[in-house]
Amino acid sequence: MASKRTEVQVRPGGEADLDALTAIYNHYVRETPITFDTAVFTPEERRPWLLSHPVDGPHRLMVAADTDSQEILGYATSSAFRVKPAYATSVEASVYLAPDAGGRGIGTLLYKALFEALGGQGLHRAYAGIVPPNEASTRLHERFGFRYVGTYREVGYKFGRYWDVAWYEKEL
Incomplete structure (x- = not known):
């Protein structure tokens, strides 16, 4: 059975997107580490x-x-990596997709647009933290040139257990 291919527009987020973006993020808060x-x-x-x-x-x-439909299917961000001034040329990058939007190339479209937008911003590195196991996120980040640099072991406690965070970096 053939599925209808969704046409996707990637654009900067704004105030009108806040409810949908919050709903997507809350899914990950409630359901995942x-x-x-x-x-x-x-x-x-x-x-x-x-x-x-x-x-x-x-x-x-x-x-x-x-x-x-203008339904929000996901979002990507570049945020401050750390708050101290010497970190200003580094960002933390992340992607969150609506629960039913995975496996359709939307993360790739989002990161492509994000990294194009970051060109000329005087940035040196992007970092991404991935809670394993998350093969889809690992593949996405590696596709964009991120490389594994280390793991913080049992750094977060959620859902009654400790979780690692694997860190990846990308030269910008």
Whole structure:
């Protein structure tokens, strides 16, 4: 049985996307160890995060939307890696997809747009933390030139157990 191919538009995220972005993120908070947040957010609680990703500069938010329905299928961000000034040329990159949007190349479209947008921003490195096992995320990051640099062992506690975080870096 052939499935209908979804046309996807990737664009900067904005205020109108806040509810959908919050719903996607809350799925990962509730259902997975992929994020170490343990309590869901309201859109209002998530607004400072949204505002920390303007349409220009090194900290970006790109969203993928179904061209027909405008349903948000996922998002990618580049965020501050650490808060101290010497870290300003490094960012942490991440991708979150709607629960039914995996395996369709949407993460690839998002990262392609994100890294294109980051060109000329004076950035030196991008980092990504992946909670194993997450083969899809590992493949996506390696496809974009990230390489494994080490693992923080049992660094997060969620769902009654400890989780590792494998770290990857990419030269920008």
